[in-house]
Amino acid sequence: MITVENLTKTFPGSTGQVRALDGVNLDVAAGTVLGVVGPSGAGKSTLARCVALLERPDSGAIRVDGTDLVSLDGTALRAARRRIGVVPQGDSLLRQRTAAGNVALPLEAAGVAGPQRRSRVAELLDLVGLTDKAGSYPDQLSGGQRQRVAVARALAASPSVLLADEPTSALDPDTTGSVLTVLDRARAELGVTVLVVTHDMGVVRRICDDVAVLEGGRVVEHGKVLDLVSDAASRTAASLLPAVDQNPGAEAAFDRVADVVLVGFAAVGALLPEATSRFGVDLNLLGGGLTRLGETPVARFRVGLKGERADSALEWISEAGGSVRRTLAGPQGVAA
Structure with a gap:
C-alpha cells in the first residue's frame, strides 16, 4: 500500500542544513496500522507530512498503491492527495462550524451533492460515536471528542490512507482510548491503512500491527510488533x-x-x-x-x-x- 524509498528531507538551520529525514525506507501493507515512534526531533512528523505531500522531500519516492506521489503535480497530485486523509497535530476544527459542518468540509470542497453529503457525514459521526453531537460546536466538545471529529473529517473523502500526527497528545487515558478505538475501527470497518505518529508507546501497544522507530532521521528498527518483541534485544521489546x-x-x-x-x-x-x-x-x-x-x-x-x-x-x-x-x-x- 505505502512504500517509502530512500526519502531525504532537509531544512535550513542556524548552523546550516538540518537533515530531518536521511534515507528512510518503509513498507506498509494495506489495512494495517503502523506506529512511527522515536524521540523529539527524530523526523516522525516530517515523514508523515512528506507521505501526505504536505512537504516535498528533497529526494526519494513515496508510492501509494504503486503511484509515486513525488512525481505528480497539478491535477494528478490533487487527486492523489484525496486518497490520503490527514489528522493534524492539535485542535484543527473550525470554531464557527458544528461537528457535522466540520466533517462536511472536504465533501463540500469536492462538490458532493447535499443529500449524499449529509448521508456520508451521518455515517462518519456514527463511526466515531458522535451522532448525538452533530449539532455541537467545537467549544462544546471535549478534547477527545474534537479529535474524533477530526478523524471523521479526514475520512470524509473515503481515503485509502489515514495519517494521524500525535492524535492522543495531551489527552487523558480514557479519552486516549476512545480516539484509538476510532482509528482501529477505521482500519477494521473501512479497510483504511493507518500511519500513526506518536511518542506514546501505549498507542503501539493498543492498536499497531507494525512499528517503525526513527532516530536522527533514520529508521533504526522496523517490522511487525509481535516479531520485534520476540527479540529481547530490540528497542521495541525494551519499550513494550x-x-x-x-x-x-x-x-x-x-x-x-x-x-x-x-x-x-x-x-x-x-x-x-x-x-x-x-x-x-x-x-x-x-x-x-x-x-x-x-x-x-x-x-x-x-x-x-x-x-x-x-x-x-x-x-x-x-x-x-x-x-x-x-x-x-x-x-x-x-x-x-
Missing part, C-alpha cells in the same frame, strides 16, 4: 514488555538463568509448565510479567532453573516458539 529487575543474589542460586519472551495464549499459558514437567527441572519466576499487545497476550519473564536438564529445557522452550536469552556468564551466555 514488562521490565525485568536485576537481582544477582537470587539468580546465583540457580543453575541457569534466562529471559524468556512468550507470545500468544498457548505459549503464555503452557510452555513453562510443560518444560518443567518434560525435563524434570525446578523453574522459578524471578521477575517480569504479562502485558497485552492488541488482543495478544505477551509475557517476559526472567526464569531460574535448577536441574541437570536445564539447558535442554531452555532449548525446548526456544524450539517451541519462545524467545530465550540467557543472562549469565559461562555456557548460559549463549542464546538458545
Whole structure:
C-alpha cells in the first residue's frame, strides 16, 4: 500500500542544513496500522507530512498503491492527495462550524451533492460515536471528542490512507482510548491503512500491527510488533514488555538463568509448565510479567532453573516458539 524509498528531507538551520529525514525506507501493507515512534526531533512528523505531500522531500519516492506521489503535480497530485486523509497535530476544527459542518468540509470542497453529503457525514459521526453531537460546536466538545471529529473529517473523502500526527497528545487515558478505538475501527470497518505518529508507546501497544522507530532521521528498527518483541534485544521489546529487575543474589542460586519472551495464549499459558514437567527441572519466576499487545497476550519473564536438564529445557522452550536469552556468564551466555 505505502512504500517509502530512500526519502531525504532537509531544512535550513542556524548552523546550516538540518537533515530531518536521511534515507528512510518503509513498507506498509494495506489495512494495517503502523506506529512511527522515536524521540523529539527524530523526523516522525516530517515523514508523515512528506507521505501526505504536505512537504516535498528533497529526494526519494513515496508510492501509494504503486503511484509515486513525488512525481505528480497539478491535477494528478490533487487527486492523489484525496486518497490520503490527514489528522493534524492539535485542535484543527473550525470554531464557527458544528461537528457535522466540520466533517462536511472536504465533501463540500469536492462538490458532493447535499443529500449524499449529509448521508456520508451521518455515517462518519456514527463511526466515531458522535451522532448525538452533530449539532455541537467545537467549544462544546471535549478534547477527545474534537479529535474524533477530526478523524471523521479526514475520512470524509473515503481515503485509502489515514495519517494521524500525535492524535492522543495531551489527552487523558480514557479519552486516549476512545480516539484509538476510532482509528482501529477505521482500519477494521473501512479497510483504511493507518500511519500513526506518536511518542506514546501505549498507542503501539493498543492498536499497531507494525512499528517503525526513527532516530536522527533514520529508521533504526522496523517490522511487525509481535516479531520485534520476540527479540529481547530490540528497542521495541525494551519499550513494550514488562521490565525485568536485576537481582544477582537470587539468580546465583540457580543453575541457569534466562529471559524468556512468550507470545500468544498457548505459549503464555503452557510452555513453562510443560518444560518443567518434560525435563524434570525446578523453574522459578524471578521477575517480569504479562502485558497485552492488541488482543495478544505477551509475557517476559526472567526464569531460574535448577536441574541437570536445564539447558535442554531452555532449548525446548526456544524450539517451541519462545524467545530465550540467557543472562549469565559461562555456557548460559549463549542464546538458545
